[in-house]
Amino acid sequence: MKDFCRSVRRDILNIARTSGHGHIPSCFSVVEILCAVYGTIRHDPKDPAWEGRDIFILSKGHASLAHYCTLARLGYFDLARVAFFGGFGTDFGCHADRLKVPGVEVSTGSLGHGIGMAVGMALAFKIRKSDRRVYVVIGDGEANEGSVWEALMVAHNLKLDNLTVIYDNNMSHGRGLQIMNPAEKLRAFGCRVEEASGHNVAALKKALARPSAAEEPHAIVAQTKKGYGCHTMICDPYAWHRRCPTDEEFTRLMEELDEEAF
Amino acid sequence: MRKRFRETVTDLAAREERLVLLFGDVSVYLFKDFKEAYPQRFYNIGICENTILSVGAGLSAQGFIPVMHTITPFITERSYEQIKLDLCYNRFGGNIVTCGASFDYAWDGATHHAYTDLAILRLLPGMEVIQPGSEKEVDVLFRSQYANGRPTYFRLSDHPHTIDTEPVFGKAVVLRDAGASVTVMTAGPLLGDVLEACRDLPVNLVYFHTLKPIDREAILRFKDTQIVVVHDAFGLYEAIAEVPRLRMTYHGMPDDFCSCYGKLPDVRRSIGLDPASIREFLKKTTEKQND
Numbered sequence: 001m002k003d004f005c006r007s008v009r010r011d012i013l014n015i016a017r018t019s020g021h022g023h024i025p026s027c028f029s030v031v032e033i034l035c036a037v038y039g040t041i042r043h044d045p046k047d048p049a050w051e052g053r054d055i056f057i058l059s060k061g062h063a064s065l066a067h068y069c070t071l072a073r074l075g076y077f078d079l080a081r082v083a084f085f086g087g088f089g090t091d092f093g094c095h096a097d098r099l100k101v102p103g104v105e106v107s108t109g110s111l112g113h114g115i116g117m118a119v120g121m122a123l124a125f126k127i128r129k130s131d132r133r134v135y136v137v138i139g140d141g142e143a144n145e146g147s148v149w150e151a152l153m154v155a156h157n158l159k160l161d162n163l164t165v166i167y168d169n170n171m172s173h174g175r176g177l178q179i180m181n182p183a184e185k186l187r188a189f190g191c192r193v194e195e196a197s198g199h200n201v202a203a204l205k206k207a208l209a210r211p212s213a214a215e216e217p218h219a220i221v222a223q224t225k226k227g228y229g230c231h232t233m234i235c236d237p238y239a240w241h242r243r244c245p246t247d248e249e250f251t252r253l254m255e256e257l258d259e260e261a262f
Numbered sequence: 263m264r265k266r267f268r269e270t271v272t273d274l275a276a277r278e279e280r281l282v283l284l285f286g287d288v289s290v291y292l293f294k295d296f297k298e299a300y301p302q303r304f305y306n307i308g309i310c311e312n313t314i315l316s317v318g319a320g321l322s323a324q325g326f327i328p329v330m331h332t333i334t335p336f337i338t339e340r341s342y343e344q345i346k347l348d349l350c351y352n353r354f355g356g357n358i359v360t361c362g363a364s365f366d367y368a369w370d371g372a373t374h375h376a377y378t379d380l381a382i383l384r385l386l387p388g389m390e391v392i393q394p395g396s397e398k399e400v401d402v403l404f405r406s407q408y409a410n411g412r413p414t415y416f417r418l419s420d421h422p423h424t425i426d427t428e429p430v431f432g433k434a435v436v437l438r439d440a441g442a443s444v445t446v447m448t449a450g451p452l453l454g455d456v457l458e459a460c461r462d463l464p465v466n467l468v469y470f471h472t473l474k475p476i477d478r479e480a481i482l483r484f485k486d487t488q489i490v491v492v493h494d495a496f497g498l499y500e501a502i503a504e505v506p507r508l509r510m511t512y513h514g515m516p517d518d519f520c521s522c523y524g525k526l527p528d529v530r531r532s533i534g535l536d537p538a539s540i541r542e543f544l545k546k547t548t549e550k551q552n553d
Contacts, residue, residue, distance in 0.1 A: 098352060106323065107352050110343060116313045117348055120320015120328075127282065127302050127326070147344075150310040154317065157308065 001039075001201040004073065005031045009229045009257055011069040011079060016244045021086035021094050024244070025227035025237040027066035029170040029198070030058075030137060033222055034070040036204035037135050037166070045075035048102040054132055055105050055121050059114025060139035060168060061095040068092050068101065076103040112145030114138070115165065119155045122163040122217075133211065137166045140182065141173045149189060152217065156190025159215035164208065165191065168198065170224040172237065183221045191219035198222030230256040263418040264289055264361055266397040270404050271329060272296050275303065278409065282321055284314050286332025288361065311337040312344050318356045319348035327356065327409055333367075334360040334376035334417065342382060345413065350386045355411040357404075363393075363419035363450070364494045365520065365529040372519040375529075380497030383415050384474045390414040391474035391497070392431070393450040396422045399429045399471045406431045421526055423454035429471055434480035438467040444548050445484040447491050449473060449498045452535065456492050459540035464548055465490075476501040481508070488551050490544060494535050513543045 008031050016022035041054035058067050065085060072079035084090040091100035095109030105121075108114040118136035125132045138148060155163050167182050179185065186193045192214065196207040207220045227233025230253045233240045245253055268289075275281045275296065283293065283304045290297075290306050297304040307314045311332060318328030330337065337360060338345070349356055360379070367374035384391050390412055394400040400418065407414045427435045437457070445466040448456045453469050460467060466487065468480055481489075481502055489510045491499040499512045513534065520529050530536045534543065 106319075107347070110347055112312075113316060113344065113348055116316020116344070117320040117323065117352075119313065120317035120322075121324050122320075123305075123317060124321050124324035124326055128324075147312040147316070150313040151316065154307055154310060154313050158305070 001035060005035055005201070006229070006257055008035070008066065008069045008073055010254065011072070012065050013245070013250065013253055013257070015065060015069070015082055015085050017250045018083060019085040019087065020244050022065045022244060023062045023242060025233045025240050026060065026063045026139070026170070026172070028228045028230065028233065029224045029226050030060075030063050030066050030168055031070070031229070032199045032201050032204060033137055033166055033168060033224070034066060036201045036208055037137075038070060038074055039201070040205055040208040041133070041135060045071075045103070048076060052132065055118070055134040057105055057108070057114045057118045057134070057136040058096070059108055059118070059136050060111065060142050061108030061114065064094060064096045067096065067104070071101070071103040111139070111142040112147035115148055116151040118163060119151045119158070119160060122155065122160040123158055125162055126158070126160065131162075133162045133164065135164045135166065135208075137168055140167065140169045140171065140179055141176070143167065143179055143182065144173065144177045152186070152189040152191065155217040160217050161211065161213065161215050164211060164218040164220065167219060167221045168224055169221050170198075170226045172226050175238065186219040186221065190216060192216045193219045193221060195221045195223065198224030199228050231259075232256060263394065263397055263400050263420065263422050264292060266400045267359060267404070267418055268292055268296065270401045272299075274405065274408070275300055278327070280325060280327045280409075282326045282328050284318050284328055284330045286311055286314050286337065288332045311341040315341050315344035315358075316348050319344075319352060319354040322349070322354035322356045323352070329357045329359055329408070331359045331361075333374065334362040334379055335374065338376065338379040338383060338415075345383065345389070346386050349413040350388045353388065355413055357408050357414050357416060359416045359418060361418050361420070363417050365526050366420045368526050368529045369523050371523060372521050375520060377495040377515050379415070379417060380473050380495050381500055384497055384501060386413075388412055389474060390472075392472050393417045394471050395450045395453050395469070396424065396427065399427065402429045403431055403471065417450070419451045421451050423451050425453055425457065427469065427471070432472050432475050432477060434477035435469040435471070436466070436480060436483070437469050438465070440464060440466055442466050443487050443551050444544070445487040445489050446544060447481075447489055447498065447502060449493055450495075452492065452494050455530070455535070455537045456540060458537040460544050463541070463544055465544060470498060473497050473501050476504070478505055481505045488547065490547055492535070492540055494530065511547065513540065
């Protein structure tokens with residue numbers, strides 16, 4: 001799994017460098033989460049519209065490059081298609097378009113939307129008495145949006161135990177509105193909550209494999225670091241939020257990815 | 263109109279299993295029989311308009327046909343981005359059906375007045391915008407559009423007109439073509455007052471229940487006349503004005519809030535949209551035109 005995640009991070013860096021786009025630290029924050037989710041859910045890269053699939057939604061849509069690179073590594077499409085990331089005419093924009101990218105269930109970008117749509121899909125499966133599940137990743141910054149908490153209240157009220165919310169707690173909002181106690185808040189909003197290291201695929205998979213059985217939505221607070229994998233970015237995530245590396249920086253960041261500590 | 267809406271939806275639900283109702287704690291009592299008959303297809307989501315729309319989009323993504331219903335300004339103005347992105351951009355179809363058109367809640371003040379909804383929703387790609395004026399139009403147009411896979415807006419009113427039209431989605435109704443040099447164009451329930459206002463005036467009269475798509479053909483038929491748009495909301499004038507080189511005037515909303523409370527006729531009178539004021543405006547226009 002470490003190899004898979006390292007490869008995805010390399011892909012992200014490569015594409016960010018050549019395209020000049022990418023929220024690299026936000027992407028690095030969710031790599032293990034994506035790996036764990038796709039290692040858990042029912043899906044078929046060769047048949048993205050398979051009717052028995054579980055649903056995954058990246059509500060924090062600005063980490064789309066991490067999603068694309070993960071989907072490519074899983075075999076949804078050729079990574080070469082992502083190379084022109086964010087360029088005119090590409091299918092792979094800085095926020096995903098569901099009509100263009102196989103495996104992307106909803107188009108996200110503006111924060112606080114994906115989770116509400118996830119609630120609707122979970123409700124759809126309940127109405128149909130289907131055992132399909134819905135997984136949605138939200139960011140801690142995204143949780144500033146009131147619509148996130150509206151959606152959680154509704155999910156609880158509708159007893160959607162087929163919904164798993166993964167809260168990417170990369171502490172990105174120290175300069176703004178940082179939510180300091182997400183597990184407590186999610187619990188207060190009616191979720192069965194557990195916490196896991198967001199960079200430990202095995203721990204995440206363990207948490208994902210224990211969905212609620214008590215008519216409550218399931219929430220996992222994934223403790224993550226913006227820029228995880230590159231020491232330089234962890235140290236100064238704000239500077240790197242929308243930045244792409246120069247050639248020199250790129251070489252150093254690639255070396256950091258290979259360091260033993262990671 | 264709400265009762266007609268209930269009857270139409272209840273009738274459709276019997277054979278359309280994909281129909282799911284999402285309400286914002288409004289009209290819930292009115293639909294108690296529906297809820298009893300179809301408990302898995304009626305949800306009073308709560309007073310959270312953003313989430314009603316997002317949940318509707320999610321249901322639509324999985325093959326259901328959502329009907330999202332609450333008070334006009336809250337689900338259109340507050341939740342504009344959910345309509346724009348979750349429904350329109352994602353290409354998830356669904357029906358937004360609102361109550362509280364224009365000044366139906368006159369007494370509640372400007373927070374509950376709604377006159378921008380038609381104009382702003384018209385701007386969204388792929389959106390259909392319908393302002394039924396009568397109960398028949400609610401029934402016919404809902405049946406015609408609810409399952410077409412596109413986002414459709416239906417704006418209900420508690421003050422329908424009783425003029426019998428043969429509504430066809432996207433088609434204007436030419437109520438009077440007198441070969442006159444002035445053409446009055448209006449939409450929705452206000453038609454009753456407009457008809458009364460221009461009963462014996464030398465004007466043509468064109469009526470719209472569909473604002474998007476707008477019936478350009480009907481507008482072009484009167485392109486050489488002076489067009490007077492009489493409407494108690496924004497949106498119709500702008501839609502007609504997209505046809506180039508028309509001579510148009512607007513008799514409708516002021517650039518101000520209406521903070522006078524009262525009942526619908528009181529507010530209409532205060533902004534010149536009662537039959538007498540409309541008539542006065544039209545008389546002046548026709549006299550000027552025929553000078």
